[in-house]
Amino acid sequence: MLRPTPFDLASGTVLGVGPALPRPLSATVPDxxxxxxxxxxxxxxxxxxxxxxxxxxxxxxxxxxxxxxxxxxxxxxxxxxxxxxxxxxxxxxxxxxxxxxxxxxxxxxxxxxxxxxxxxxxxxxxxxxxxxxxxxxxxxxxxxxxxxxxxxxxxxxxxxxxxxxxxxWRPPASSRARLRRVRRAGRALLTGSSRPTKLLPWLRPEVAREVYRALRAEQRAEPRQLGPRIAWHTRRRDLLxxxxxxxxxxxxxxxxxxxxxxxxxxxxxxxxxxxxxxxxxxxxxxxxxxxxxxxxxxxxxxxxxxFLEVFLRATTREFVRSWDGDGVDPRLVDAAALRSLWSRWPIPGGTAGLVQQLWLAANPTPSAATGPTGGAASAAAGTGAPGPAVPASGSEPDAEVRS
CATH class of the missing domain: 3.40.50.620 (HUPs)
Structure with a gap:
């Protein structure tokens, strides 16, 4: 089973695209x-x-x-x-x-x-x-x-x-104004004229810059024609x-x-x-x-x-407010900034992976250390998935799983 990397969990989404398939798909039923x-x-x-x-x-x-x-x-x-x-x-x-x-x-x-x-x-x-x-x-x-x-x-x-x-994965019209604001903040972030807290405030500034560059590069790489777009999306780490x-x-x-x-x-x-x-x-x-x-x-x-409000409920609220700042990777996450962010409600959806990672580290299953399933122990440590270890943006979990 493929798993998110520490970078994926810290930054809140998964980017990266695998190599092209050696042969095109063939339709047995043309309709x-x-x-x-x-x-x-x-x-x-x-x-x-x-x-x-x-x-x-x-x-x-x-x-x-x-x-x-x-x-x-x-x-x-x-x-x-x-x-x-x-x-x-x-x-x-x-x-x-x-x-x-x-x-x-x-x-x-x-x-x-x-x-x-x-x-x-x-x-x-x-x-x-x-x-x-x-x-x-x-x-x-x-x-x-x-x-x-x-x-x-x-x-x-x-x-x-x-x-x-x-x-x-391009945003609908209702989200374009918000995306423009994010892009403006990102451009300011890249030129050094704005603090990174405007975009991904829980990450280290250099990590936030890397995240933004990777996100924009992947957005630009999405093909415009449907056929190539289908082939591209089926190779994305997010979907895989x-x-x-x-x-x-x-x-x-x-x-x-x-x-x-x-x-x-x-x-x-x-x-x-x-x-x-x-x-x-x-x-x-x-x-x-x-x-x-x-x-x-x-x-x-x-x-x-x-669906974000379905998953951010009382249990998460209690956990983030009592978090003592320990357990995050200091190379990726600014613990003080995250604590400040988590003192307000609702928390950003992009930090949801950190919530689960930190809770699991504090509440391991008794068999986690020796279990064969690659469970709590490896996940709490952020075991990486195969594929390009690229950074990602703080998108909301509700954009990830939908039926």
Whole structure:
């Protein structure tokens, strides 16, 4: 299983791109919707087939394709599993969840999980994952642990990869003003005319400069044409670490993980359909993929949910306020600056990895020192993942795991 490096955890995200594949993807089914259909069938034939369903566009598409394929093949409907959160209004997607479920007529196979402080960064669910595996990327991967457990012995379908494949990682229009402010702060930081606290205040100044340069270089490197962009995103460490961690958790529960939007056949078919286009929008791609074959509720535009407030709850708040400043790597992190930052609430999402790393170091599992799983001991020390050890920016965890 691939793991985040100390630099990844300190700076709050994962950058780096692996080498190009030796051969292009080949499409066995030229139609992207048909390719998705083929991708979900093995999971449907291994019950229970659970779909991690948030109500967002990607998980709605995967759920709709799975329901259609199951009914055509005479298989049981997949089980849609959805989280509902208290005290997290920006994460509320209940209205879209209900619309999609009604349109697909799967009310009888829809299961809703409810969470208050349960999904805190170091809450009860996260602790089970941390003690078993150590700190993983993304830091909110524990959101999927109860869903994986419901699928034990069967299969799990997710909408993972949709943000990268269908939309790239460029910010939506609503985020452009904020990005401009960050860029201005970064330029000032690089020229020495502004203190680094304007951008990544918990990092050493020289580290913050390195982070910003690496982030901007990777943003500029993202191809504009869809085909090359797909190939580029599937090699990014961010996505590779995410898939590796979720695959390992699923395997430990005898669950076959399928992420149809990252399926090779689907990616090849999508590249064949629109690979030469420059910056096609998600709405355009979804309309062409579906072609009127699914209910309109599945692909109708909707607000993107934000999940940071789901993971920053009372347990994290208590831990960061009582932290004594010990345990961080002084070459990367300014402990005094981090303590000052953590004295205010909410804390920056970019420091979430440090929260888990420091909590695990203070609360190791008894078998951590000798366990074969590469768990708490190695993760607390920041065991590195293969790949380029590049720095990264302080992006919010809610941009990392979405169904």
């Amino acid at each position: 992207p919707l048909g390719a998705l259909d083929e991708a979900v069938l093995p999971a449907l034939r291994r019950p229970p087939c659970v779909v991690s369903f948030s109500g967002g566009l990607d998980s709605s598409l995967v759920l709709a394709v799975a329901v259609r394929a199951a009914r055509r093949e005479g298989l049981p409907d997949p089980i849609a599993v959805t989280w509902r959160f208290t005290g997290a209004p920006r994460a509320d997607e209940s209205s879209w969840q209900e619309r999609v479920v009604r349109a697909l007529r799967i009310e009888g196979s829809w299961q809703i999980l409810r969470a208050d402080d349960d999904l805190d960064l170091i809450g009860p669910v996260a602790r089970r994952l941390l003690h078993r595996y150590g700190v993983l990327h993304p830091v909110n991967l524990h959101l999927h642990l109860p869903i994986v457990e419901l699928a034990t012995g069967g299969a799990l379908l997710t909408g993972g990869g949709g943000d990268q494949i269908l939309a790239g 670490l995410t898939c590796s961690a979720l695959r390992a958790v699923a395997a430990d529960h005898r669950v076959a993980l399928t992420q149809p939007l990252l399926d090779e056949g689907f990616l090849a078919a999508l590249s064949g359909l629109a690979g030469g286009r420059r910056r096609p929008t998600r709405d355009e791609l979804l309309a062409e993929i579906v072609g009127g074959s699914l209910p309109v509720e599945v692909t109708a535009p909707r607000r993107k949910a934000r």
